[in-house]
Amino acid sequence: MKKLGKIWNYLSKPEVVPRIFSIFIALIFVFGLLMPHYLNPDQLYPKPVPHSQTLKTPLAPYDRGGVPLKVPAKLKSQYPQYEPDLGMITAYLTPVANWIKDKTYYFGTTIVSTPGGILDEILYYTRGMDTVLESSILLISFIIFSWMFFNKD
């Protein structure tokens, strides 16, 4: 009984709790090595086979086809009935991005491709709420940090 009391006392200190939690998580993950894991081929957000597009199209890993506002790109969705404009703007490129695209085959992997280059509909349309939440988590942590920074005594 005395030993049990010592364990409870040890657990009551806030600074040991992260340690205990990490050990707990590590033990669970060891258990995970013994479980069978497999991939369902019928994926909702599919990825092309690696290197299947390299040197064939300048948008290499992200080419989904389509013409902006005319022909929808090849995209899968859980509820297509709620997304009437699915894939309409995926192929949109800014003029700068268009110019770079004509020069190189590696455009899809450059930094230019991300903001306003290839608009990823998975991020901004089908799973838009996730993006909103992710940025609000970041915003809240910045609010906390800046409040503590400007109000330190």
Added chain:
Amino acid sequence: MISSIIGQLFGIVPFGDIVFGFSEFSIIGFVVALIFTIVVYLTKPEKQLEAQKFRVEDKLEVVSLEELKIRRMMAIVCGIATAGAMLTYDLFDYALFLTLVGIANIGIVSAVKKDWVLNASYQYGLIAMIATLPLFGSAGMILAKTGTLSLFELPKIPTSLLFEKIIFAAGMAGETGIAPFYASKAEMFRAPGSPYILMIHLSSLLLIVRTVEILLTI
């Protein structure tokens, strides 16, 4: 089995693939979270009278206006995030709401100028950060195993998700700070300023109930 837990579905709000559903189960949690958010907005914080060791006079602990503003804002963010977590019917979205509630909980106590409260909330922040690994890992593995994340579609797919459920529960345990990992959160509760501290407690309770519902349905 599924219908007996979530009850009748009254309506949905689709945001693309992420669908917010109003079922009998989620409406109760949503309304409770909203009522307490309004209570937190309207009430003034408590004042604590502390007895001093080896001194005659007592000390009055008052929450200053500056501190009140940021703590009230964080409590309201926490309440709205809890209300959203009650409604969402997408696993990854739910994990994100859990994380948002976790970081808002740290925000509620971050303005308190007391060493032990800040230390405890720092330790809780570490746990919350570690807990994101099993949470999002579980969501990712469920997507790989079943090919979908929607909680309406997952029960229809006959796949064993035992390990994924276990690590999701472990992530939830860290994020809400339940039983064996309670010490850091219990220290946070001792900070003055009652209605805001209440929001920490309520959000964890509602999220535990919602996680149990999700783990039983999928």
